[in-house]
């Protein structure tokens with residue numbers, strides 16, 4: 001029997017916390033087309049702030065990547081974040097008349113996620129950032145595929161869900177998984193334990209972050 005890949009091991013070891021996130025109230029509300037306008041708009045502002053910091057997180061990954069193919073991939077990720085994702089927030093805030101500065105993005109759940117993810121990237125190495133963003137992106141790809149098959153009345157929420165099932169985003173989630181698997185073939189066991197814990201920490205921060213639109 002082939003040895004379990006590192007990403008599959010991480011997913012298995014974090015099954016409970018990943019499952020808790022995938023059945024979070026926010027995910028259930030989107031899948032059942034019952035997320036309130038107020039919660040969606042708070043989410044959008046918090047999320048826009050996170051996507052901004054994701055540019056910094058992936059910039060750390062680009063700075064610590066070992067090979068040119070990794071650097072090229074991450075530069076494309078940075079381009080998509082700045083020019084597709086951030087553009088989505090700019091358009092959405094404008095069309096809804098949302099003023100992000102009138103929301104408090106410094107509430108603990110939002111700040112803990114942003115600072116926690118940024119700290120992993122800033123203080124850790126390349127694989128630490130990959131493990132944390134694998135948690136974030138694999139989870140979004142998973143629940144958005146489920147939500148994309150159901151009716152979503154709000155066109156901007158529908159567009160946001162669809163962005164996370166787009167082949168480009170799917171390829172990015174798979175790329176992170178594959179980076180872990182390639183590295184995993186030569187990692188010491190204490191390193192794999194540490195990376196699995198980073199995944200778990202990131203997922204718990206995600207859970208708290210998705211509570212925030214309801215507070």
Ligand SMILES: Cc1ncc(CO)c(N)n1
Nearest residue numbers: 047050136137140206209
């Ligand atoms: C909060 C959050 N987690 C994960 C993703 C996926 O990148 C996202 N866009 N936002």
